[in-house]
Amino acid sequence: MINLLLFPILLPFFFAIILMFFPKKRFTQRIITIVGLLSTLIAATILLITVKTNGIQAITLGSWPAPFGISMVSDMLSVLLVLSSTLITLIVVWYSFTSIGKAREENFYYPGVLFMLTGVNGAFTTGDIFNMFVFFEVLLMASYLLIVLGGEKVQLRESIKYILVNIISSALFVVTVAYLYSVVGTLNMADISVKISQLGQPGIITVIAVLFLIVFGLKGAIFPLYFWLPSTYAAPPIPVLALFGALLTKVGVYAIMRTYTLFFTLDQSFTHELLMIISILTIIAGCIGALAYFDVKKIIIYNIIIAVGVILFGASQMNEASLMGSIFYLIHDILIKGALFLLIGVIIAITGTSNLKKMGGLIKYYPMLGWTYLVAAFGLAGIPPLSGFVGKLLIIQGGFEAGNLWGGIVILASSLVVLLSVMRIFIYAFWGEPVEITPLTKRHYRGLFTPAVILVGISVLYGAGSEWLVPYMSDAADVMLNPSQYIQAVLGGA
Amino acid sequence: MEIVMCFVIGFLFMAAVYLMLSKSLLRIIIGTGILSHGAHLLLLTMGGLRGSAPPVVSPGVTNYADPLPQALILTAIVISFGVTAFFLVLAYRSYQELETDNMNLMRGSEDYD
Numbered sequence: 001m002i003n004l005l006l007f008p009i010l011l012p013f014f015f016a017i018i019l020m021f022f023p024k025k026r027f028t029q030r031i032i033t034i035v036g037l038l039s040t041l042i043a044a045t046i047l048l049i050t051v052k053t054n055g056i057q058a059i060t061l062g063s064w065p066a067p068f069g070i071s072m073v074s075d076m077l078s079v080l081l082v083l084s085s086t087l088i089t090l091i092v093v094w095y096s097f098t099s100i101g102k103a104r105e106e107n108f109y110y111p112g113v114l115f116m117l118t119g120v121n122g123a124f125t126t127g128d129i130f131n132m133f134v135f136f137e138v139l140l141m142a143s144y145l146l147i148v149l150g151g152e153k154v155q156l157r158e159s160i161k162y163i164l165v166n167i168i169s170s171a172l173f174v175v176t177v178a179y180l181y182s183v184v185g186t187l188n189m190a191d192i193s194v195k196i197s198q199l200g201q202p203g204i205i206t207v208i209a210v211l212f213l214i215v216f217g218l219k220g221a222i223f224p225l226y227f228w229l230p231s232t233y234a235a236p237p238i239p240v241l242a243l244f245g246a247l248l249t250k251v252g253v254y255a256i257m258r259t260y261t262l263f264f265t266l267d268q269s270f271t272h273e274l275l276m277i278i279s280i281l282t283i284i285a286g287c288i289g290a291l292a293y294f295d296v297k298k299i300i301i302y303n304i305i306i307a308v309g310v311i312l313f314g315a316s317q318m319n320e321a322s323l324m325g326s327i328f329y330l331i332h333d334i335l336i337k338g339a340l341f342l343l344i345g346v347i348i349a350i351t352g353t354s355n356l357k358k359m360g361g362l363i364k365y366y367p368m369l370g371w372t373y374l375v376a377a378f379g380l381a382g383i384p385p386l387s388g389f390v391g392k393l394l395i396i397q398g399g400f401e402a403g404n405l406w407g408g409i410v411i412l413a414s415s416l417v418v419l420l421s422v423m424r425i426f427i428y429a430f431w432g433e434p435v436e437i438t439p440l441t442k443r444h445y446r447g448l449f450t451p452a453v454i455l456v457g458i459s460v461l462y463g464a465g466s467e468w469l470v471p472y473m474s475d476a477a478d479v480m481l482n483p484s485q486y487i488q489a490v491l492g493g494a
Numbered sequence: 495m496e497i498v499m500c501f502v503i504g505f506l507f508m509a510a511v512y513l514m515l516s517k518s519l520l521r522i523i524i525g526t527g528i529l530s531h532g533a534h535l536l537l538l539t540m541g542g543l544r545g546s547a548p549p550v551v552s553p554g555v556t557n558y559a560d561p562l563p564q565a566l567i568l569t570a571i572v573i574s575f576g577v578t579a580f581f582l583v584l585a586y587r588s589y590q591e592l593e594t595d596n597m598n599l600m601r602g603s604e605d606y607d
Contacts, residue, residue: 130566130569133570134573137577140577141577141580144577144580144584148584151591153591153592156584156588156591156592157592157600159584160519160581160585160597160600163577163584164522167526167529167530167574167577167581168514168526170577171526171529171530171532171533171574174530174533174536174570175532175533177566178533178536178537178539178540178563179540181537181540181541181562181563182540182541182542187562
């Protein structure tokens with residue numbers, strides 16, 4: 001089964017093509033989407049076990065020798081991300097059955113979701129920098145469809161901004177690849193890493209490193225480049241928002257982590273210092289936004305920005321504890337952001353508004369929802385038995401080991417702000433004077449609440465079982481610390 | 495030759511940035527078109543402008559142009575075609591719905607909805 005690592009990319013692609021033949025048959029669409037995602041999930045799980053037992057999986061398409069063809073590489077980091085993206089997509093699709101509505105379902109919603117998963121899984125798996133650009137475009141095109149599908153005024157207005165920002169960042173990506181190609185003369189990521197270490201990272205490579213930070217920072221919403229994210233993410237319906245919030249920025253974060261641990265390792269006093277400063281500023285900017293709004297969507301959206309900052313701070317420290325913590329936190333954040341968006345989707349469906357000041361007293365009618373939300377909120381802030389704890393602990397430990405006390409303290413303080421911001425939702429929406437609500441039918445409520453509660457359950461298991469996950473995470477961090485393993489797997493003995 | 499191309503590309507980027515900072519949506523889309531032209535020309539230039547023969551295998555020719563950047567540009571061109579087509583239709587739809595092409599009027603606040 002040497003092609004195993006292509007299955008998480010090919011399966012959603014294949015099922016998306018099938019779905020495009022009969023857009024009006026909603027029931028068949030749903031069944032086939034679920035079958036496609038379940039088979040992708042199984043393939044990703046088998047791939048995870050294979051990578052765990054046999055080490056990094058790499059193939060070069062078309063049997064060309066390694067630097068000449070397109071390499072696909074699955075190390076522990078990428079396979080963990082592929083598995084969690086597929087899982088989150090499966091649960092969001094389940095949630096969409098109840099919430100997305102007939103009109104969108106009949107207009108290629110499910111193919112859009114599957115194409116986006118194709119792009120996301122491909123971007124996580126590829127070992128070629130230009131191929132990564134192509135997979136970025138695949139997921140971006142699908143996300144343009146998903147953000148504008150429905151054609152409401154607010155969606156049209158915000159998708160113009162979203163598309164414009166992404167066109168500019170894609171053009172910058174092409175420009176950066178052009179510069180890198182003219183310096184090193186290759187596109188294979190392992191080969192680029194070898195060539196850069198032979199050159200000893202001259203100044204121009206450091207410039208390219210900063211250009212990559214700008215490109216991926218525009219996708220991943222880091223400090224001065226996050227301006228587009230809060231308003232555009234508030235536009236699409238909740239399941240699409242959950243997919244975007246859980247996956248799209250994480251692809252940018254993954255790309256920064258990959259390039260900064262594989263390519264640009266020789267001038268860390270400049271590149272990684274810059275990354276650290278920017279990540280701390282990102283955390284602060286996100287904290288300000290999370291406290292400033294009384295809109296439940298906006299609060300969680302600004303929490304995405306905080307999480308991006310925390311993960312990148314871990315990635316910038318370049319020691320084992322912090323990298324392991326980043327990976328723990330990355331997966332945790334994919335799960336918990338999905339769960340939180342689905343939960344506030346339920347709240348918005350019940351109250352009919354996203355304004356906190358118009359909510360109140362929900363705990364009287366929906367106690368289960370309230371307590372589930374509380375668990376998710378504690379998980380996000382990193383209360384010990386839950387999922388956010390281990391990652392943040394390791395990141396802060398890594399920061400202290402590297403001597404960056406202030407960074408660690410900012411992250412600790414940001415946890416308090418995160419907790420405050422999500423507890424505000426709990427206090428306003430669930431406590432206080434009950435307001436007039438239109439109760440959902442039992443069936444509708446169950447359709448929305450069950451996927452959300454399962455996702456919260458998975459994140460609780462993730463937190464409680466972190467002991468079992470440590471070997472996987474340390475494998476992933478090990479490859480990032482020693483890129484020679486990655487290079488060895490792709491280029492063989494050369 | 496490369497230095498001339500660099501100046502031309504720099505001019506294209508300058509024009510693109512200027513157009514993308516303007517108010518009218520159509521000017522912005524023209525700006526993105528020019529931006530992608532600049533990026534594609536830069537790919538070609540950075541691959542090196544050496545080699546006189548086109549990269550098609552023919553007997554007796556050794557001095558080929560670098561084939562890789564041409565393949566990359568071809569890929570980037572069709573991708574930007576797709577995105578630009580989508581963007582143009584989106585601009586048309588939003589002109590119908592929002593009845594403006596002025597980016598300053600497309601704000602998120604209640605007054606402009």
